[in-house]
Amino acid sequence: MVADIAFWLPLIILVPLLAAIGAFLFPRHSFRFAFIGTLVTAAVVFGSTGLLWQDKEVARHAVGGWGAPLGIDMVLDGLSMLMLLLTAVIGLAITSYARGYFLPKNNSSESWHQYNYFWPLWLFLWAALNALFLSGDLFNLYVTLELLGFSAVALTALVRKPAVLKAAMRYLLVSLSGSLMYLLGVVFLYAGYGTLDIALLGAVATNTPELVAAAALITVGLVMKTALFPFHFWLPPAHANAAAPVSALLSALVVKGSFYILLRVWLVALHPLADTFIPQLLSGLGMAAIIWGSLQAMRQTQLKMLVAYSTVAQLGYLFLLIPLLLRGRGDDIAPLAGIVIFLSAHALAKAAAFLSAGNLLYAVGEDRLSSLDGLTRKMPLTLAAFGVAGVSLIALPPSGGFIAKWLMLNVALEHGYWWLMIVVIGGGLMAAVYIMRVMSHLFLEARGHKSDVKPLPLCMSWPPFGLAVLAILLVFTGVLVTDMLVIGAPWLLEVAP
Amino acid sequence: MTAGRGFVLLLIVLLVLVLAGIIALVTPDKARLADLAIANVPQSGVLNPVTAVLLNFRGYDTLLEVAVLFLAIVGIWSMARHARVWIKIPDTPVLVVFVRLLLPLMVIAAGYLFWLGADFPGGAFQGGAVLGGMGVLWVAAALWQPPASFRRLLRPLLSLGILAFTTVALLTLFMGYNLLQYPPAQAKTLIIIIEGAAVLSIGATLTLLFIGGFPKKRED
C-alpha cells in the first residue's frame, strides 16, 4: 500500500493541514508544529516525486471511492508534481527564514502575536496550494482558491499598519470577486455539460455559447487573482508592504496558483476555444504587463516596491505563449516546458529577492534605495543572494530564467511571432536596468555606514542565497523538466477529440 | 451619476444581458449528475441525497470547507487581537426574558435539525447555523458570562469539527480504503460523528465570527 503513490497524495494535503490545526491549538508550540509539519510535508512531496518518476504515469486518487463524475479525483501528473516540488522547496526556505524574522525581539505582545499566528496561516496556505495542485475538479478548485485567498490576505494583514490593512482589503475584495466570477464560470460549465471533472469536461466540451461564457468568466476571474496587467493594481502595495516572508510567498507561489488553474482549465477543458480571441488577448495583456511593469519598476525608490512591480512585469511572460501552447496542445512540450521553467525560476529568484530585501530592511531599518549604499562590507551574503537572483530575473545565462526564455523564444520564432521576441528581449534589458540600479547602490563604497547594522541570524541569511543558487541551477534542468512534463502530456492528448 | 459610474453600469448591464441570454438557452432537462447521484444514495449510508452528496460523494469538498471555516476564525483572530464582548445591559427587559426563553428551544431545534439531516432536509450546517444564531442572541442580549475556564476551551471547541473530519479521513486511508471512502457498514455512524462535531464547531465559529476576536476577560 505504501509503495503505491496514490496512498501518499492525500497526505501531501492533510499533513500541513493537521500541522496548522496543531499550531493554532497550542500557540506556544506553534513553531514546533510548523517545523515538523514542514519537514514531513517536504519529505512526502520529495518521496512522491521519486515514485512518480519511477512509475512515469499519471497517479489518480478517487476521494471517497466514487470516481470522477460523482466524486472528486486527485490527479498527480508532471505539471502538478513540479508545482508541488517548487512549493516544497520555497516552503522550506520560508519556514527557516520566518523563524528568525518573526522571532519575538523585545518580547512585545505584538511580536508574540505575529509569531503565533504566522505559523498556522502559513501552513494553511501550503495545504491550500497542495490541494490546488492536486485537484482535478472545478468546484474543488474554487474551495482551494478561497482557502488560498483567505490565508494570503490574513498573512498580508499580519503587519497591522494602516497602509498594509488597506492593501490587504483591496487584495481580499479583488480575490473574492475573482473567485465568484470563476464560480459563475463553473456553474455555466456544469449547466452546459453536467460534469465538474476537468478531464471529463475536456472529452465532452464543444464550441457552444455557454463554453465561451464560462471561458470568459473563468479567465477574467483567474486573471484578476494572478494580477495580470489591467488587474495588477492590488499587487504592488500588498506585496511590498507585507512582511518579507509573506511577500516572498505571495509573489512566488500564491499568484502562480491561480495561473496554474488557468493553464490546467484552458489546456484540458476549454481546448475547443484554443484559436479564439481570448488566448490572443491574454498574450497581448502579457506584453503590456511586461512593458508597464518594467517601466514602473524603474521608477521606484523603495526596494520592495521595485521588486513588487518586477513581479507584475515577470507575470506577463507567463501569458505570452498561451496561444502557441494551446495550439500545439500536448504534442509539442517545449512551450509548456518554457512556461514551467520560467515560472519556477521566477518563483525561486523572486522569493530570494524579497527575502534579501527583508534582510536589508531588518538590518538597516528602511528599504529606500539610497539607504543601501555600501552594504557589501556588512552583508555580503544577502547582497550576493540579491545579485544572483537578479541574474535570473534578467534571464542572463547561466540561469533558469535564461533557459526558460530560450525555450519561449524558440517556440515564438518557430511560429513566426517575431514581435514576442522583441518584447521578451526588451523586457530582459529593462529588468537589467532596475536590477543594476539596486546593485550599483550596493557596490558603492560609502565612507563609514551611518547607522550600525543589526546582525542577521544564520537562519535568515542563508535561505535567500540558497534559493538564488537554485534559480541558477535550474539552467541544467531543461531535460529533466521536459521528461517530467511528458508524464502529464499524454493526459492532455488522450482527451483530445 | 458620474461618467465613470455610467460606463461601469453600461458594461455590467451588457454582461448581464449576454450571460442571461446564454443561461436561458441552456435546456433545463439536460442529463446532469442528478440521476447518477440519486441512484447511488442507497450505498451512501444516508437517505437524504443532499447529505449523501455533501458528506459522501463530495466529502472532500466539505472537508476543505470546514477548513475554510476554521481558517476564517484563525484569520480574524490574527487581525483583531482582542474583541471587547458587547456587555451593555439592554434597558428593555422584554429582550432579556424572550432570549432566556428562546435559547434552550434553539438548542433543541439545532439538535433536531442535525439529527434529521441523515434522512430528511437538514444536517450539520443547518443545525450549526441555528446554534450560531443562538450564540449571537446570547451575546447580543448581554447574557454572555462564561466562566474564565471556558476561554481555554474555545480553541479546542473551534477545531473540533476539522479535527473530527481529518481523523476520520486518515482512518479510512490507513484502513486501506481511499480517502473518505467509508466502509459501507459504518458509513452512517462515521457521517454522524463528523456531523456531530461539525455542528458544535460551526455554532461556535459563527458566534465568534460575530464577536470578531478572542473575547476579552469580563471587566465591567
Next chain:
Amino acid sequence: MLESTQLYAIAGIVLFGMGLYALIVFPHLLRKILGMNIMGTGVFMVFVAIGYRGLDELPDPVPHALVITGIVVAVCATGLALALATQIGIKTGTARLTPDVEEDDGS
C-alpha cells in the same frame, strides 16, 4: 416561453451584476462587502436554479450540496472582510479605501 427555472437563473445573473456594480463603484467598505454578498447569492441562485428537474422529479442534489458549501465560504469571506474593515476603521478612522482607488465622492 420562459420556464420558471430559467427565470430564477436570469434573476441570479441580475443579482450577480448588481453586486458587481456595487463592489466596483461605492467606495464605502460596508457597501462593497454587501455588494460582494449579493454577487455570491446571485451565483448560488443560478446554481440551484439549474438543479430544477420538473415538478414531480427530485431536484438535482449536487448543486444543492455545493451551494451549502458556497454559502459557508461566503459567510467566512464576509466575516474576514468585516474584521478587516473594522481594523481599517480603527486604524484610519474612515471605513473607506482612500480615494486613490476611485476619484468620485461616493453617495
Next chain:
Amino acid sequence: MTWVNTLPLLLVLSSLVPGLIIFALKEKRHRTIRISLNVLGALLKFFWIYLIIRSLDTGLLIETRLPLLPQFDLVLRADNLSILFVILSAVLWLVTTLYAIGYLEDSPHRSRFFGFFSLCVSATMGIALAGNLLTFFIFYELLTICTYPLVVHWGTKEALHGGRTYLIYTLGGGAVLLTAIIWLHVLASSSGLSLEFAEKGVLAGSTLLAEHEAAVRLIFFMFIAALGVKTAFVPIHGWLPRAMVAPAPVSALLHAVAVVKAGAFGIVRIVYDLYGIEVAQELDLLGPLLIVACITVIVGSILALFQDDMKKRLAYSTVSQVSYIVIGVALYGPVGSTGGLIHLVNQGVMKITLFFGAGNFAKTVGVYKISKMDGIGRRMPWTMAAFTVGALGMIGVPPTAGFISKWFLGAGALDTGADWVIGVLVLSSLLNAGYFLPILYRGWFKPQQEEWPKNNQYEGRWETHKLLLIPPLITAVFVLLLGVFAGAPIGLLHWVEMIVNLEYR
C-alpha cells in the same frame, strides 16, 4: 577513452571551483589559502592542457557533453583553435594573479575580487572551449556578469559610472547576439541542421543557405555587431576607455586579454567554424568586415594620440590592435588568417606588459599622466625596460612578436590582392610609433621634472614590490621569445598553421 572527455570540463572547473571557495574566505585570516588556491588552480590548468595536447596529437575528439535542452547540449570541445586561446588565457591569468596579489596588498574586498577574477577566467575558458552557439552565449554573458563587479571594484562614483556604461554596451550586445542565435537556430532546425561548430563551417552547401540567404547574411552582420561590442569596433568602443577605472590587474587581464579577445575569438569562431570561410567569401561578408576593422585600427590609433592619461592611451591602443585580428580573419587567405591568429596571442602578451608597466608607475610613484612621467626610467629602470619591449612590439619592430604578426598580415593582404590594407597597416604602425615613442623618450631621456607624487621604497634594491616587477619582466621575455622563435618546430607559428590548414583544406 572517456576520461579524456572530462578534460575540457575540468579546465573550466579548475578556476570555477577555487573561485567559489575564495568567495567564502575571510579577508585577512585566509590570505595564504587564497593565494595557494589561485596558484593551485593555475597549475592544475597547465596539467590538463598538457594532457589535452598529448591526446590531441593522436587526432582524438575531446569533448564534454552535458544535457542542457532536449535538442541542445552544453558542449565543451578542445580543438586546436580553442587550445590556442586556452593556453594564452591560462599563462596570462597566472601572471596577472601574481601581479594582483602584489597590487591589492592591503585593499578591501580581496576575497570578492579574486572570486570574480577566477570566475572570469573560467568564463574565458568556457568561451574558448565552447562547441556550439548556446554554450558560447552562456559563457559570453557569464563573462559580462563576472567582470562588472571587477570594473566597479573601487566602489567610487566614477567606477560605478564606468560600470554602468560597460553594462549598457555589453548587455545591449548580448541581446542582439541572443536574437541572432535564436533566429539562426530556428532557421537551422527547420532544415535539420545542428549548430555545432565544425571545421570549414556548418552552413557550407546546406539547404539553409539556399532558402534563407538574405536572412543568413543579416544574421551574420547581427553577429558581428553583437560581438563587435566586446571587440570594441569604433562606433561601439566607448565602454573600453571608461572601464579603465578598474584596478590595473583588471585592466591588464580583462581589457587586454579576456573580454576583448572574447569578442575577437567569437568573430573567428563565427567566420571559420559556423559560416565557414568559403561561405563567408561567397556571400561577400568579409569585405564589410575588413572595412570596419580597418576603420577601427586607424581611428583607434588616432584617438590614442590625444590621450594624456596612460591607461586611456593604452585602452585606445587596444581598440585598434584587436581589430588587427579581425583584419587577419577578413583577409580571405591562409596567410592572412595565420597573421590574425598569431596577433591574437601576440597582442595579449604585449598589451599585458604595457598595462603591468602602467600599473607599476601608478602604484609605486603615483604617475598616471604621460606628461608627468619624465625621467621615470632612472627611478624604475626594469619596469621601463619591460614597457619599452612591449611598446616596440606594438609598433612592430623586428625582434618582437608584433613584427611577426604584422609581417604575416601584410603578406596576407598581398596574397589576396587587397593592397590598400598594407597602406592601413603601415599608417597604423606610424601612428603606434606616434603615441608610444614619446612615452619612451620621456621615460628614458627627459630629466625628472618634479618630485614623484608617491615614493614607496621597498627592501633591498627592488624598485617596486617584487610581485609587481616580476610579471612584466616575464611577459616582456615572452614578447621577445614569441618574436625570435616564432618559426620554431613547436612554436606558435606551427600551431597556428595547423589550425589554418584545417580551415582552408
